[in-house]
Amino acid sequence: GIQVEQSPPDLILQEGANSTLRCNFSDSVNNLQWFHQNPWGQLINLFYIPSGTKQNGRLSATTVATERYSLLYISSSQTTDSGVYFCAARGGTASKLTFGTGTRLQVTL
Amino acid sequence: EAGVTQSPTHLIKTRGQQVTLRCSPISGHTSVYWYQQALGLGLQFLLWYDEGEERNRGNFPPRFSGRQFPNYSSELNVNALELEDSALYLCASSLLQANGAQHFGDGTRLSIL
Numbered sequence: 475g476i477q478v479e480q481s482p483p484d485l486i487l488q489e490g491a492n493s494t495l496r497c498n499f500s501d502s503v504n505n506l507q508w509f510h511q512n513p514w515g516q517l518i519n520l521f522y523i524p525s526g527t528k529q530n531g532r533l534s535a536t537t538v539a540t541e542r543y544s545l546l547y548i549s550s551s552q553t554t555d556s557g558v559y560f561c562a563a564r565g566g567t568a569s570k571l572t573f574g575t576g577t578r579l580q581v582t583l
Numbered sequence: 584e585a586g587v588t589q590s591p592t593h594l595i596k597t598r599g600q601q602v603t604l605r606c607s608p609i610s611g612h613t614s615v616y617w618y619q620q621a622l623g624l625g626l627q628f629l630l631w632y633d634e635g636e637e638r639n640r641g642n643f644p645p646r647f648s649g650r651q652f653p654n655y656s657s658e659l660n661v662n663a664l665e666l667e668d669s670a671l672y673l674c675a676s677s678l679l680q681a682n683g684a685q686h687f688g689d690g691t692r693l694s695i696l
Contacts, residue, residue: 507684515620515671515690522684560626562685569639570616570628571675571685 476501476565480574487551487581495546495577497561505564506537507571508546512557520546520559551581585610587688589674595694596664604659604691608676615657616677616685617649621670629672632657661693669695 477500487493499506508520521528521535523544528535532551537544548555558578562571588607596602608615617629628641632651640647646662655676661668673690677683 505684509687515692517673517687517690519684519686562626569614569631570641571618572628573626575625 475568476503476563476572478561478563478572478574480559480561480577482577483575485577485579487579489552489581489583491551491581492547492549493551493579495548495559495561495579497544497546497563497574499542499544499561499563499565501542501565503539503542503563503565505571506544507562508535508544509560509562510555510557511560511576517560548579551579553581553583555579556581587674587676587686589672589688589691591691592689593692593694595696597696598664598666600664601660601662602664602693604661604672604674604693605656606659606674606676606688607656608674609678609686612676612678612683612686613655614677614683615651615655616675617657617659618673618675619643619670620673620690621667624670626673630659664695666695669693 479498510518523537525539532549534547558576560576562573614633631639649659651657671690675685675687677685
């Protein structure tokens with residue numbers, strides 16, 4: 475099945491800083507999603523982005539399907555951005571999402 | 584529009600017991616997925632139901648089972664609970680079985696004593 479790798483595993487930022495999170499996947503995908511898991515365990519949909527670029531407020535994402543990677547950009551980070559960011563992909567005829575191991579983000583004052 | 588709802592939010596059981604977790608998908612979604620997030624093991628796919636049928640299952644023993652009802656809600660049953668079943672169980676639903684984005688509920692946190 476598809477393999478999903480995320481980097482970096484951990485990230486500490488000061489409030490106001492920008493960051494880029496990366497997701498590499500091993501095969502062509504028909505679904506790629508970015509999630510934010512908050513400290514209470516809630517998995518929040520950020521983007522559904524099997525290809526192209528999307529923006530939502532301070533967050534944006536780009537997936538280059540031909541090169542098998544996706545990037546999540548966080549600008550002007552806030553303490554509420556803290557948590558774990560997951561990339562998940564589905565390829566071929568698979569039904570399940572395969573999750574990466576996540577990037578743990580801590581935003582400090 | 585209501586999101587995916589799961590119940591209960593927390594549950595404490597002892598080894599050997601059985602548990603049933605419930606999930607209601609977003610209205611109009613026919614596919615329901617179950618995932619397990621155990622400490623140190625990441626998010627692992629458990630089961631996929633669509634139109635009342637089990638379509639796929641992950642690498643879990645048969646004591647993990649479930650079903651989907653005519654209203655597309657779903658139950659996850661775990662028999663003969665073991666300590667390593669302690670985890671957050673997440674349910675997701677999607678509109679299209681192949682390419683639709685999956686939307687997750689808040690999960691059920693199961694603790695086995």
